[in-house]
Amino acid sequence: MKRNHTPRNHTPRTSTPRTRTRRTLAAAVLAVATAVGLSACMPPGYYGASGTVDNGDQKSMHVVVFNGWDEDTAASYLWKHVLEQKGYDVQLTNSDVAPAYTGLASGDYDVVFDTWLPNTHKEYMDTYGKDLTDLGAWNEQASLELAVPEYSDVDSIDELKAHASEFGNKIIGIEPAAGETKVVSDQVIPQYGLDGMDFITSSTPAMLADLKASIAKKEDVVVTLWRPHWAYDAFPIKDLKDPKGALGKNEEIHTIAKKDFEQDFPQASKWMEDFSMDSDTLYSLENALVNSGAKASEYPAITEKWASEHQDFVDSLTSGK
Incomplete structure (x- = not known):
């Protein structure tokens, strides 16, 4: 920033009205030129009220993403892509x-x-709901599953116990704190x-790596999985039937x-609130991001490309209310 200062031993000169007018006009021209130059570099909506976009929303939005939940990543x-096109800053x-x-x-x-x-x-x-806002369901085709390769002779969870040795006496899970982990440990394992069997929990990427390696070797493996998930497009797998309903009904x-x-x-x-995304569309974006081998730093560019290929769907997300 340029600072106005008076040099030492300098006697200020009195401005005339004409001089002040010229300075005022020059300052105004400079301000307009600066604003025009900056506006060309700023995203849409930047010149709304301070800290907001043109529609009145706060400009900055902080989205939290569950580790290992690929549908959440997608x-x-x-939404980061969609909102940034509207002038938001999304972290x-x-x-x-x-x-x-x-x-x-x-x-x-x-x-x-x-x-x-x-x-x-x-x-x-139940714990935090009073301090949260539910904006509604965007996918109603969700379910928790135990999955095995299609070539497995086991078709139902109630058959696992008799065939446990074929699966190395292991159920391969995901993150210890995941909701599905609790459902499997508290409901599925005792009911069946x-x-x-050892219930191995570590991370979703580790589970998927184990699934991929086992299928490559034509070995039996049972993993905790869920729909929608890109693994159903990527691997020859099937869900085990759950006659006791221990995994719960379909979810949203x-x-x-x-x-x-x-x-x-x-x-x-x-x-x-109006957001809706069917499983096939979600699989497509998940595959482009998570199953492509890309680094997270490449995700914005991949999403932008995917969005251009699904422009009607992307436009529909903000064309309503």
Whole structure:
């Protein structure tokens, strides 16, 4: 910034009205030129009210993304692309499930796109629900599953116990804090008498790597999985029947926001309330991002390319209310 200062031993010269007029006019011209130059470099909506975009929403949005939940990665990068085209600044932060809900309840995060209801994330909604806003379901085709390769002779969970040795006496799970992990450990294993099998939990990428390696060797493996997930397009796998209903009924994937989200983002909240994405469309974006071998730093460019190939769908996300 240029500072106005008077040199030492300098006697100020009195400005005449004409001099002041010239200076005022020059300053005005400079201000206009600067504004025009800056506006060419700024995203749409930048010149709304301070800290807002043109529709009145807060400009900055902080999205939390569950580690290892690929549908969450896809939905979050999709909305980051859509909102940034509208002039928002969108930050994505990866987190495990438990601290993500703590951060939403405290207002450190604004929104998450991957809450499974009524079962998987029930515990978190029971704990933090009074400090959260449910913007509704965007996918109603969700379900928790135990999956095996298509060539496996086992077709139902109630057959696993008798064939446990064929699976190395192991069930390969995902993150220890995941809702599905709790459902499998608290419901599936005791109801089907699978206590003799080791329930291995680590991470979703580790589970998928184990699944891929086992299929490459034509070995039996049983993993905790869920629909929608790109693995169903990528691998020859099948879901085990669940005659006891231990995994719960089909679920919905909800967008959950902090308590005052609708006050800070009245327009975006309406868009997200109307958000809907079927599983085939979701698989397509998941495959492009997560199953492509790309680095996370490449995800924005991949999402932009995917969006250009699905422009009608992308435009529909903000064409309603």
